[in-house]
Amino acid sequence: MIILNGGSSSGKSGIVRCLQAVLPEPWLAFGCDAFVDALPARMQASDEGIAFAADGGVSVGADFLALEAAWRDGLVAMARAGARIVVDDVFLGGAASQQRWQKALGELPVLWVGVRCTSAVATGREVARGDRTRGMAASQAEVVHAGVRYDLEVDTTHTESLACARTIAARVG
Numbered sequence: 001m002i003i004l005n006g007g008s009s010s011g012k013s014g015i016v017r018c019l020q021a022v023l024p025e026p027w028l029a030f031g032c033d034a035f036v037d038a039l040p041a042r043m044q045a046s047d048e049g050i051a052f053a054a055d056g057g058v059s060v061g062a063d064f065l066a067l068e069a070a071w072r073d074g075l076v077a078m079a080r081a082g083a084r085i086v087v088d089d090v091f092l093g094g095a096a097s098q099q100r101w102q103k104a105l106g107e108l109p110v111l112w113v114g115v116r117c118t119s120a121v122a123t124g125r126e127v128a129r130g131d132r133t134r135g136m137a138a139s140q141a142e143v144v145h146a147g148v149r150y151d152l153e154v155d156t157t158h159t160e161s162l163a164c165a166r167t168i169a170a171r172v173g
Contacts, residue, residue, distance in 0.1 A: 001079045001108060002027070002086040002172065003101060005148060006115030007140030008056075008132055009125040011156030011164070012088040015115060018165030019086055023172060028078070031088035035071050039064070056135020058092055069100070076104045090140060095147030113168055114145055114153040121157050 002019070004012045016029045036050060043049025048061035060068075079085045091097030098112070117125075122137035152171050154164040 001075075001084075001105070001110045002113060002168065003110055004086070004088050004113045004115050005091045005098070005144060005150075006117065007090060007122060007142075007144050008136040009122040009129065010115045010117040010137070010141070011125075011161055012115045014161035015154070015156070015164045015168070016086055016088050018162045019168060022162070022165050022169045023084075025084055027084040027086045029086050029088070030075055032090050033088070035068065039067065043067075052133045052136070054133070054135075056133050056137070056139045058136065058140075060092065069104075072101060072104045076106075076108060079108055091144045091148055092140070094143060094145065097144075098148045111152065111168070111171055112148075112150045114148065114150040115164070116145070116153060116155045116157070117141065118157045 004015060006012050013031060013033070016031065020027055020029060036044070039049060043063060045051055046061065046063075047059075048063040050061075050064050051059050053059070075085055075087060089097070089101075093100075101110075119138045119141040122141055123134075126132045126134060126137040152168060154167055156164060
């Protein structure tokens with residue numbers, strides 16, 4: 001598995017698409033955005049699900065955490081069954097989020113990749129996208145990396161997704 005962690009609009013999804021193009025074997029891509037989109041509508045604005053504050057803050061409740069654990073365990077099961085998996089995630093809990101992944105992974109090999117981007121550039125991307133609550137990029141830019149240990153870090157502030165993907169692919173191969 002390859003697990004990419006970075007704040008909103010840091011460039012993770014673009015890197016994942018490029019990784020799928022440059023890696024010689026097929027890799028399945030799964031992202032936390034698709035997981036959130038798969039939640040029932042009633043959980044997308046509730047204390048027990050996920051809530052997005054006007055300032056860009058994100059909070060999650062017990063029901064969200066339970067479903068997220070099942071999602072994570074399902075991805076790990078696919079990897080154990082032989083699928084190559086690349087995950088695009090946002091570690092809102094910093095090191096605690098990584099520890100939940102580590103517990104699920106056990107001894108399964110994983111490449112931990114930190115995706116960084118300055119808050120200003122990520123905020124510009126956020127505005128251009130138009131599908132995010134303003135302030136998410138700035139509020140997540142550093143907190144998602146707090147206490148997280150990586151095998152490799154890339155910075156998309158001035159580096160294109162393809163170049164970042166090639167750097168990651170070199171570590172995989």
